[in-house]
Amino acid sequence: MEPSTGIREFLTTRRARITPQQAGVVPDGGARRVPGLRREEVARLAGVSVEYYTRLERGRAGQVSETVLDAVSRALQLDDTERAHLFALAKPASPAQRRRPLGPQRVRPGLHRLLDTLGHVPAMIQGRRMDILAANRMARALFTDFEALPHRDRNLARYVFLDAHAPELFVDWERSAGSCIAHLHWYAGRNPHDPQLTDLIGELSLRSPRFRHLWGNPDVVCHSMGTERFHHPLVGDLALDYEVLDVSGAPDQTLVVYTPEPASPSAEALSLLGSWTGDTATDARGHASSSPRPTSS
Incomplete structure (x- = not known):
């Protein structure tokens, strides 16, 4: 842009x-x-x-x-x-900044261990352009098995706009889609010459009429907390609070953690989802996978 x-x-x-x-x-x-x-x-x-x-x-x-x-x-x-x-x-941007490519993002081993420690709730490491750099088994169970996808497809905006099951998972899909648009605008303001961002916007504009329509709204947002409501095909309705935390020493990486209200129906549903996933990744459609972890994007 x-x-x-x-x-x-x-x-x-x-x-x-x-x-x-x-x-x-x-x-x-x-x-x-x-x-x-x-x-x-x-x-x-x-x-x-x-x-x-x-x-x-x-x-x-x-x-x-x-x-x-x-x-x-x-x-x-x-x-x-x-x-x-x-x-x-x-x-x-200076000419040097416009020419300088952004290097790959790598997730520290300690962060992978942290995601495993948070194994009872969905947690992910999100990078530039809403790329999903790493996700624990509960995040893969809630959304999809990002780690089974090609690297370029491990992106939350691609999932929201291109995955046929996303509108069924997000109870208020329009609001969630608008939040993705606003976050991409926020990122674009800081990285207008990122070629991968240009490719992402071009792909989503080509493949999603709804994205083309919403992209014209230049609202910006950088969420640090909030509540998302889901309807999961295996366990039904969940209302999960999320926190977005900057990762120290890792520019453009954030830790996103979803938690339910204690002793709530959402907590029970999330616990049930966890009991069904076991040690393997089960995506939102109930498909099991045990893919290796990505180290870069």
Whole structure:
């Protein structure tokens, strides 16, 4: 995704969602041709010229100071994640950065052991682009046996949009799919020249009409916690809280752990799922597998 396209879509939609009343702007009484704020109103709120804000929105402002970006963030009432995304979009990559390929991601042996220690709940190591770098048996039982897939297919967004069983597993599939889109936008703002991201977006756009439609929404999100509801074909309904934790010493890797409320029906269902998986990986369709662990992606 070209940075100029990303910042244009992001800023346009951010100002479209804010009414003059929400921004404290007194309407001039004339007919408004655009939803939300006009460019000149954002520029006035941010304390910059209309011409400069227009260049910024079009991705043509060159080096933008943090002071200006802070002012625009306040004018558009961006939250912390959106503000960080704006800073990432406005920071042009150097030619060296655009040429530098991202190396493979490797999961430390200690992290594999940690996943095994968490064997009673689903846990995964997630990398760039929502790649699944490692998953314990309970994660493979809940979702699918990622470790049995080719390396390039071990990706949560691919699973959500391309696996025929994903809409059955996620109770609110539309919300989960939207979260994947928002996370990929967040990642794209930081790595706009990642060729594997370009390939992923191209593949999903080609193969999933729903992805093509949702990708036009430039919302961004970087979830650190939440609740996901599932309907598993073997054990029925589960409501699981998830925590996303940065892995120390491993850039772009996070530990994602799903846990049920103690003594709840979800805890009982998860325990039953665990008793059925035993020492082998059983995916969400009940297929057993015992694939070797991946070490890179």
